Amino acid sequence: MSTRRKLCIALGLAPLWTARPAPAQTERRVQRIGYLSGVSAQSGAGWLAAFRQGMAELRWVEGRDYVIDARYAEGVAQAQADLAAKLVAMQPDLLLSVGDNGARILAQRTKTIPIVFTIGTDPVGRGVAASLVRPGGNVTGLSALARDLGAKRLQLLKEAFPRVAHVAVLFVPDAAGKIQVQEIEEAAARLKLRVSPIELRQAADIEPAIRRGAVLGANGYIITQNLLMNAQRQAFADRVLHSKFPAIFASEEHVEAGGLMSYAPSYRDNFRRAAGYVDKILKGAKPGELPIEQPVKFELVLNLKTAKAMGFTFPQSILLRADRVIE
Numbered sequence: 001m002s003t004r005r006k007l008c009i010a011l012g013l014a015p016l017w018t019a020r021p022a023p024a025q026t027e028r029r030v031q032r033i034g035y036l037s038g039v040s041a042q043s044g045a046g047w048l049a050a051f052r053q054g055m056a057e058l059r060w061v062e063g064r065d066y067v068i069d070a071r072y073a074e075g076v077a078q079a080q081a082d083l084a085a086k087l088v089a090m091q092p093d094l095l096l097s098v099g100d101n102g103a104r105i106l107a108q109r110t111k112t113i114p115i116v117f118t119i120g121t122d123p124v125g126r127g128v129a130a131s132l133v134r135p136g137g138n139v140t141g142l143s144a145l146a147r148d149l150g151a152k153r154l155q156l157l158k159e160a161f162p163r164v165a166h167v168a169v170l171f172v173p174d175a176a177g178k179i180q181v182q183e184i185e186e187a188a189a190r191l192k193l194r195v196s197p198i199e200l201r202q203a204a205d206i207e208p209a210i211r212r213g214a215v216l217g218a219n220g221y222i223i224t225q226n227l228l229m230n231a232q233r234q235a236f237a238d239r240v241l242h243s244k245f246p247a248i249f250a251s252e253e254h255v256e257a258g259g260l261m262s263y264a265p266s267y268r269d270n271f272r273r274a275a276g277y278v279d280k281i282l283k284g285a286k287p288g289e290l291p292i293e294q295p296v297k298f299e300l301v302l303n304l305k306t307a308k309a310m311g312f313t314f315p316q317s318i319l320l321r322a323d324r325v326i327e
Contacts, residue, residue: 028065031282034087034113035070036106037098038080039231044072044098046253047118050268051096054275066282068096075203075231081105088113094281096274099227103128103139110138114287116277117141118270121176121225123292132292140277140287142270143294144225149250150180151187153222153263156300157248158191160261160318164220164246166194168213171224173199180224203232210239218245225250225264233257237306244310252301255326260306261314265295299323 037044048070052062060066071087073080080102087095088109095115097103103117104126117123120143129135132143158164169184171177181197188195196216200209213221221243223229223236230251237258240247249255249262273293281287302314303326319325 030064031066031094032090032092033066033068033278034090034092034095035068035097036073036080036084036087036095036102037070038073038075038102038227039098040074041070041072043231043233043253046268047098047271050271051118051275054272055278057272058275058279060275060279075228085109094278096278097141100126100128100141100143101227103141107137107139112138114281115139115141116274116281116287118274119144119227119267120292121145122174122179125175129292132294134289135292136288138287140290140292142274142277143292144265144267144270145176145179146265146295146298148183148187149264150183150222150224153248153250154184154187154191154193156261156263156318157220157222157246158193160248160314161220161246161312164193166196166216166218167220167222168210168216168218169195169197169222169224170200170209170213170229171197172201172226172228174226177224177226184222200228202228203235206232206235207239210243214243214245220245221247223247223249223254223259230254233259241306241310246310246312252299252324255301255303255306258303258306260303260310260312262299262301264299264301266297266299269297270295302326 071083073083084105095106095113097106097117098119100117100120100123103115106115107128115138118141120141123129128139169181171181185195196218198209198212221240233254234257247260249259251264252262255262300322301324302322
């Protein structure tokens, strides 16, 4: 074959390979996560940051792999219901709720969108899960309650302040609140302490509840675990400080706001671990088949600045056991 013929054939074939398009890149669809919080954006900033950290640890990049549509009810029950309806209407790939009450509100509006809650207190009692081991339905998540937490708080308060003889227990009268009160009352009987449970249902009840504790003769307070308590943590810290009586709280966020001391599961750790649920569900796992997990990280947090302002000194035994000290 002549050189000229070879050249013509080569030129004729050239378009067959030079024009072939490159293999198409498989694009991962950005997953949309609807986030419902009963507290304010400022109050829950550390929680959402911990969730983002957990997602990053699992190699999810925000903006590239997922986006968060966040809504904050700021302690208003009706606002939480309205925001839940709006989030469900957006049809996100997954819903993330602060607390199992938020999960309940979301689950009333969708049976198909997966829901993951954090800081749960009574998921079975609220009807969002058939059981902790096998929730069923479209909801799962993490509990923030553990057995005997209330009793442990009472013991720590008594050890830190031996003069405490009568404790006012501030609680919201839902199932989780009543369980905490029962645990504290049982522990008080063993420690020979008097306990006065005081109900509150809204932010306006905080100051009257603390005043009632003083009227009843209480010289110490336990603020139980509830999202209302957490949303109003600054108000609690301020009012208890003015009461001049020691108080132990149910979250480290209360101590960061100026509370005296807390013993509680780490809410931030719960949010970080929630990323594991989200990762599994967005990869195909069914939420109803993922067990609801209990808290695994508990922390004793002390505020030395508040102690000084109140004229208190923590004993060395308590200081040595503290996981974190705010000075």
